[in-house]
Amino acid sequence: MTKSSTQTEERLLDLAESLIRKNGYNGFSFRELAAGIGVKSSSVHYYFPTKADLGAKVARRYTDRFLIALEEAAPSKGPAASADDILTQLRLLFRKALTEDGKMCLCGVLAAEASGLPEEVTLETRSFFSRLAQWLENALARTRWGMGASAEERHKAALKALALFEGALLVARVHESTELFDLIEADPLEA
Template identity: 35%
Template sequence: MAIATGDTRDRIMTVARLMVQDRGYGGLSFRDLASDVGIKSASIYHYFPTKGELGSALAARYTSDFLGYLDGLLADGLDQKTCIQKYTAVFGQTVRNENRMCLGGIMAAEFKELPEEVRIEVVKFGEANVGWLVKVLSLTQSGGGDAVKRQALAIFAAVEGAQLIARSRGDATIYDAIIETYRESALLP
């Protein structure tokens, strides 16, 4: 999986993201990362002096990129149902991509073992998802009060959970079946 072009910092982050989505934060090895990027292990420390700094940067970029995509859906004027379908499809695509997990979800599963700077970014990822879902749910529900926030949190938790179960079974079609069940039971609009 060696990547030989582009900015070294970006290459490190790209390969590290894929590693964490596959192995979890605990499975992120600077030695393996350096080998896959095609640099010496010591070179990673030039860009990221600690694993925590790398993990924090990964989670922050993932949140920013994901929120950019989600906000684009709203900017395109899509209706609530289409926004939610595209939201769940992104999580499904991740599990279809070599049985990987959402970076925020896999890091959340290791939350107690994460350095504080990584924990902060993982919490921000969850808050960003719930905040976006509140906006989408508010397209058809007035107020945006506690009930909408609880529903948004339930949707986020359910989608992350569906991805985790599908990954544990090594079968992305399980994710799709769970999401369809959520729609049938009205958890998802």
């Protein structure tokens, strides 16, 4: 692909991500994408033959970026890292979705629509949660808390944290209140 072609594809992915996070998977069309970046609808099909291809690539890219952001923001990698510090970094990344543009986590939106999504989009959405839970389990395993916890306890804590943060985004978004997200006090590390 040429530089111009790559830029067009990135602009399409950016706009699709924004529209999905705002309106859901079925809340946009290729025609809207084309108009949004100033190309013909057939150009969108050149990059993404189907909406499912586009949705899967958007979800995969979002997952990769989310995990990179977690790695970059992660506290120290050694056993001195606190489980609370790791959960705070995860919480702040979820909060950023809400505060930067008032939107949901992309894969949270897709998960809510999972029963009506094409299989490849559902698989990428599931991958987000699986990869994120695995990242969190691994990060927690390097903490004092995690070293004393079983693999099952770390797995449950990771799933509880993901459910807590995704749920808080839903409630905060519907009420248009970042403060509601900030009220999260529950501790996913508790039994």
